[in-house]
Amino acid sequence: MPEHSMPPRPPTKEQATRAAMIASCNQNEVLTRLGDKWTIMVLLQLGEAPDHRLRFSALRREVGGISQRMLTVTLRMLERNGLAIRHYFAEVPPRVEYELSPLGHSLVPTLENFSAWIAANWQDMDDARRQYDREG
Amino acid sequence: MPEHSMPPRPPTKEQATRAAMIASCNQNEVLTRLGDKWTIMVLLQLGEAPDHRLRFSALRREVGGISQRMLTVTLRMLERNGLAIRHYFAEVPPRVEYELSPLGHSLVPTLENFSAWIAANWQDMDDARRQYDREG
DNA sequence: CAGGATCCTCTGCGATACTG
DNA sequence: CAGTATCGCAGAGGATCCTG
Numbered sequence: 001m002p003e004h005s006m007p008p009r010p011p012t013k014e015q016a017t018r019a020a021m022i023a024s025c026n027q028n029e030v031l032t033r034l035g036d037k038w039t040i041m042v043l044l045q046l047g048e049a050p051d052h053r054l055r056f057s058a059l060r061r062e063v064g065g066i067s068q069r070m071l072t073v074t075l076r077m078l079e080r081n082g083l084a085i086r087h088y089f090a091e092v093p094p095r096v097e098y099e100l101s102p103l104g105h106s107l108v109p110t111l112e113n114f115s116a117w118i119a120a121n122w123q124d125m126d127d128a129r130r131q132y133d134r135e136g
Numbered sequence: 137m138p139e140h141s142m143p144p145r146p147p148t149k150e151q152a153t154r155a156a157m158i159a160s161c162n163q164n165e166v167l168t169r170l171g172d173k174w175t176i177m178v179l180l181q182l183g184e185a186p187d188h189r190l191r192f193s194a195l196r197r198e199v200g201g202i203s204q205r206m207l208t209v210t211l212r213m214l215e216r217n218g219l220a221i222r223h224y225f226a227e228v229p230p231r232v233e234y235e236l237s238p239l240g241h242s243l244v245p246t247l248e249n250f251s252a253w254i255a256a257n258w259q260d261m262d263d264a265r266r267q268y269d270r271e272g
Numbered sequence: 273c274a275g276g277a278t279c280c281t282c283t284g285c286g287a288t289a290c291t292g
Numbered sequence: 293c294a295g296t297a298t299c300g301c302a303g304a305g306g307a308t309c310c311t312g
Contacts, residue, residue: 028201030254030261031173036304040167056274065164067306072275082264093273094312103260110253113246118166124239125166128218172284192294203286208295229293230292 033081038066038074040111043100046084047108052100053087059098078104169217174202174210176247179236182220183244188236189223195234214240 033039045062046052054062060071075098078084083104089095100108169175181198182188190198196207211234214220219240225231236244 026258027251027254028173028177030258031176031250034250034254035171035173035176037164037167037171038305040171041164068275069307070305073305080265080268081261082268083261088274091273094275096274103257103264106257107253110246110249113249114167114170115163117243117246118163118170121239121242122162122166125217125219128239129216132216132218204295205287206285209285224294227293230295232294 033077034107038063038070039078040114041066042071042074042078043083043104043108044111044115046098046100047105047112052105052108053097055095055097083107169213170243174199174206175214176250177202178207178210178214179219179240179244180247180251182234182236183241183248188241188244189233191231191233219243 041063042059045059046054049058049062056071056075059075060066060068063071066074075084075086078098079086082101085099085101087097087099089097177199178195181195182190185194185198192207192211195211196202196204199207202210211220211222214234215222218237221235221237223233223235225233
């Protein structure tokens with residue numbers, strides 16, 4: 001079964017090929033979830049927002065370049081893992097706000113470190129890259 | 137052009153669809169490179185190693201679960217971006233050691249934070265996930 | 273407005289085989 | 293030992309169209 005389409009509410013299978021995934025591999029596993037660029041960007045934006053809270057469209061604008069699909073998927077994943085809370089308002093044009101949970105909020109400082117490092121050092125990386133490429 | 141095979145020494149094209157990628161988007165760009173799980177794992181392992189230095193096979197063992205191909209690709213990318221230094225010894229069975237550059241080393245503390253956060257909180261994420269899935 | 277359903281295109285990455 | 297070269301496929305993720 002190709003399994004196209006967006007993940008229906010219970011997103012996907014959780015079992016890897018082997019259930020034998022203890023501590024060390026969990027690190028690895030979790031890194032895979034949290035490490036992708038969209039997740040980090042979304043968490044950072046929520047972290048910066050007033051009340052650590054933004055509605056869908058605002059979040060999408062802030063993150064920039066993310067498709068609606070990926071934002072949905074990313075947010076669903078954050079909600080599922082307890083990092084974000086979804087507030088749904090059954091208004092006439094529906095409004096949905098996403099808020100960092102305390103757990104999610106506790107991750108923000110680390111991500112901001114990461115972000116700051118990049119801001120401070122991407123030039124150096126760029127230079128190194130250009131030199132590497134020139135040398136062939 | 138399908139472009140299979142491993143990236144020849146100058147790894148790949150660097151230009152995105154638009155060259156118009158200034159500051160904010162660079163963040164995004166860099167996150168894509170550094171954010172993947174293998175890169176982080178490799179940097180962490182090198183950071184922990186004596187002299188921040190390990191040979192290829194040792195590194196592969198430490199990281200665990202990484203294919204030889206991905207380790208090569210990851211290391212090449214770290215070298216290209218000035219985060220790691222490749223030391224080649226033209227011995228009879230060749231030996232290659234990878235060492236963190238000062239730049240690469242400066243990133244390690246942040247990654248260790250990340251790692252520590254995961255170790256401290258993956259249980260909570262797990263619980264949240266199970267509950268989310270139960271509720272459907 | 274928020275997001276589900278589809279379709280379709282890349283590419284990440286493992287498996288495998290070969291070399292200096 | 294530390295790669296390089298290929299093949300091949302599952303899955304990530306964009307573009308679109310459609311609703312409550």
